[in-house]
Amino acid sequence: MSAAFEFDGRDIAFTEGQTVGAALVAAGVRSWRTTRREGRPRGVFCGIGICFDCLVTIDDVPNQRACLVPADADSIVRSQEGDGRGHLAV
Amino acid sequence: MATSPYDVAVVGAGPAGLAAAAAALAGGARVALIDAGRQPGGQYWRHRPGDLGAVADLHHDLGAFRALVAGVAGAVRYFGQHVWNVSGSAADGFAVLTAETEVAARSLVLAPGAYDRQVPFRSWDLPGVYTAGGAQALLKGNEVLVGRRVVVGGTGPFLLPVAAGLAARGAHVAGVYEANAPAGWARHTAAVLPVAAKLTEGAGYAAALARHRVPFHSRRAVVAAHGEQAVEAVTVAKLDREWRIVPGSERIVECDAVAVGWGFTPQLELPLALGVATRVDADGSLVVEVDERQRTSVPGVYVAGEACGVGGAPLAVAEGEIAGTAAVAAPVPARLRRRRRALRRFAAAMHAVHPVRDGWQSWLGDDTLVCRCEEVTAGEVRAAVDDLGATDARTAKLLSRAGMGWCQGRVCGYATACLTASASGSATVSALDLQGVSERPIAVPISLGRLAGDAGHTGQQ
Numbered sequence: 001m002s003a004a005f006e007f008d009g010r011d012i013a014f015t016e017g018q019t020v021g022a023a024l025v026a027a028g029v030r031s032w033r034t035t036r037r038e039g040r041p042r043g044v045f046c047g048i049g050i051c052f053d054c055l056v057t058i059d060d061v062p063n064q065r066a067c068l069v070p071a072d073a074d075s076i077v078r079s080q081e082g083d084g085r086g087h088l089a090v
Numbered sequence: 091m092a093t094s095p096y097d098v099a100v101v102g103a104g105p106a107g108l109a110a111a112a113a114a115l116a117g118g119a120r121v122a123l124i125d126a127g128r129q130p131g132g133q134y135w136r137h138r139p140g141d142l143g144a145v146a147d148l149h150h151d152l153g154a155f156r157a158l159v160a161g162v163a164g165a166v167r168y169f170g171q172h173v174w175n176v177s178g179s180a181a182d183g184f185a186v187l188t189a190e191t192e193v194a195a196r197s198l199v200l201a202p203g204a205y206d207r208q209v210p211f212r213s214w215d216l217p218g219v220y221t222a223g224g225a226q227a228l229l230k231g232n233e234v235l236v237g238r239r240v241v242v243g244g245t246g247p248f249l250l251p252v253a254a255g256l257a258a259r260g261a262h263v264a265g266v267y268e269a270n271a272p273a274g275w276a277r278h279t280a281a282v283l284p285v286a287a288k289l290t291e292g293a294g295y296a297a298a299l300a301r302h303r304v305p306f307h308s309r310r311a312v313v314a315a316h317g318e319q320a321v322e323a324v325t326v327a328k329l330d331r332e333w334r335i336v337p338g339s340e341r342i343v344e345c346d347a348v349a350v351g352w353g354f355t356p357q358l359e360l361p362l363a364l365g366v367a368t369r370v371d372a373d374g375s376l377v378v379e380v381d382e383r384q385r386t387s388v389p390g391v392y393v394a395g396e397a398c399g400v401g402g403a404p405l406a407v408a409e410g411e412i413a414g415t416a417a418v419a420a421p422v423p424a425r426l427r428r429r430r431r432a433l434r435r436f437a438a439a440m441h442a443v444h445p446v447r448d449g450w451q452s453w454l455g456d457d458t459l460v461c462r463c464e465e466v467t468a469g470e471v472r473a474a475v476d477d478l479g480a481t482d483a484r485t486a487k488l489l490s491r492a493g494m495g496w497c498q499g500r501v502c503g504y505a506t507a508c509l510t511a512s513a514s515g516s517a518t519v520s521a522l523d524l525q526g527v528s529e530r531p532i533a534v535p536i537s538l539g540r541l542a543g544d545a546g547h548t549g550q551q
């Protein structure tokens with residue numbers, strides 16, 4: 001069964017059980033964040049929640065790891081610039 | 091709210107944790123099985139929620155997996171819960187803390203596994219460069235290919251299943267670049283023959299690669315990535331014995347994805363939080379020291395699988411079974427101890443054939459990123475030693491900020507420790523250096539609300 005979520009105003013198809021990051025990669029989207037210092041593009045790197053490269057805003061909550069969050073047809077996913085350090089207590 | 095104490099809490103439901111939980115249950119214990127993932131299997135048996143039918147062709151030992159899943163039917167599962175701290179003692183009992191629950195237990199089996207070890211290379215932060223395990227996770231867990239034309243590189247037997255899986259699902263694998271010379275296996279026949287099944291597995295992958303016409307190059311590495319917004323090509327080069335680039339051997343290979351891995355780094359946050367003794371393993375990784383019964387230096391705490399030395403899934407299963415048996419004070423069968431010894435010897439041979447040599451440091455420019463989170467360059471890490479006087483990895487980290495970002499040094503910790511050791515003139519990276527980049531205050535970022543004890547306020551998982 002195929003469904004789709006919204007990403008920066010377009011539809012990204014996914015199948016049951018895929019993560020947001022995997023669906024983006026499958027759709028040919030390779031980056032959805034820029035870094036704070038150099039504005040470099042970032043997407044999935046480790047794929048298992050270790051590296052935090054893949055941070056993305058989902059339903060207005062920034063800094064979620066796209067490689068871990070299951071894709072959901074109700075989600076609105078947005079790319080991020082810089083990082084929202086203040087939102088995550090590390 | 092804390093649970094009433096379990097006899098055994100097992101953290102990690104990969105090969106090691108599943109085997110530990112099954113063995114403890116078979117010994118009559120009340121067992122809690124906790125994993126951040128939504129289904130059992132860990133990295134090795136990764137699959138989407140539900141059965142693994144769709145990806146069965148990418149998996150091995152599925153019979154063993156199904157038997158283990160049946161064996162843990164009696165455990166209370168805490169899945170989808172990331173453990174951020176463990177504390178306590180055998181005398182007072184242990185507490186395993188997730189964002190949602192506190193699991194109390196009389197003894198602990200920690201089986202947190204490992205993640206891909208990385209060494210930096212020029213422009214390795216370009217999107218389209220993935221860890222080898224990441225490419226595998228996208229494939230096994232999501233049935234997604236990282237690219238259409240993929241270069242696989244690094245060192246270790248794990249590169250083979252990654253390349254074979256990508257090829258089987260239709261990617262064009264432009265080449266596998268193994269920095270070592272696997273012919274070195276011939277020197278280790280005594281260690282390898284008793285567990286020849288592992289080798290046959292390797293031969294199976296080699297045949298699969300040949301079938302898909304995937305070229306395998308030894309003593310060659312991906313030394314730079316190129317592209318504007320994403321990777322478009324890589325430079326591969328021949329390496330000498332110390333892994334310096336053989337001048338004139340560089341070649342450009344076009345690709346839209348790269349999968350690189352240099353062995354694995356055990357996840358030690360949870361064992362370190364309990365203060366267990368560690369050692370540096372043959373592959374240069376910091377690992378937990380355990381005895382023949384998988385006991386750590388802390389009474390009541392057992393560790394199994396990659397966290398006590400990287401050695402692959404069959405070894406993780408054997409160690410898990412031993413740990414779960416020992417945790418319920420049952421005798422560990424001699425056959426299990428023999429199997430563990432044979433597989434450990436195999437792992438030692440694997441590490442001897444697939445070392446990471448210091449020469450990778452000569453591939454880096456001063457402007458090559460080491461820390462992807464804080465965007466700290468190799469030049470800045472070296473300056474922390476040369477100009478600011480750091481002599482150990484922890485100080486170099488504090489001065490350069492390498493390893494101080496989101497991932498807390500999980501990705502760059504190994505490289506930072508190696509660069510610091512080289513710049514300060516030490517011959518080897520010490521356990522203290524590795525510990526300095528492995529200790530983290532909490533195992534996963536969680537919200538301040540949870541840290542403050544507000545259990546209703548769950549954090550980012």
Ligand SMILES: Cc1cc2nc3c(=O)[nH]c(=O)nc-3n(C[C@H](O)[C@H](O)[C@H](O)COP(=O)(O)OP(=O)(O)OC[C@H]3O[C@@H](n4cnc5c(N)ncnc54)[C@H](O)[C@@H]3O)c2cc1C
Binds near residue numbers: 171202226227357397
């Ligand atoms: C991304 C990746 C992919 C791999 N794919 C393969 C493969 O295809 N074939 C192969 O032969 N080897 C693979 N490996 C190697 C793998 O490490 C071993 O073969 C095997 O999975 C090790 O078993 P284990 O039980 O020790 O650890 P793992 O399988 O890693 O299991 C550890 C489990 O612990 C859980 N965990 C860790 N920390 C926490 C925490 N704080 N809270 C809650 N849960 C936690 C994890 O979610 C995981 O499920 C892969 C490794 C990685 C990193």
Ligand code: FES
Binds near residue numbers: 054
């Ligand atoms: S890709 Fe590394 S955390 Fe998501």
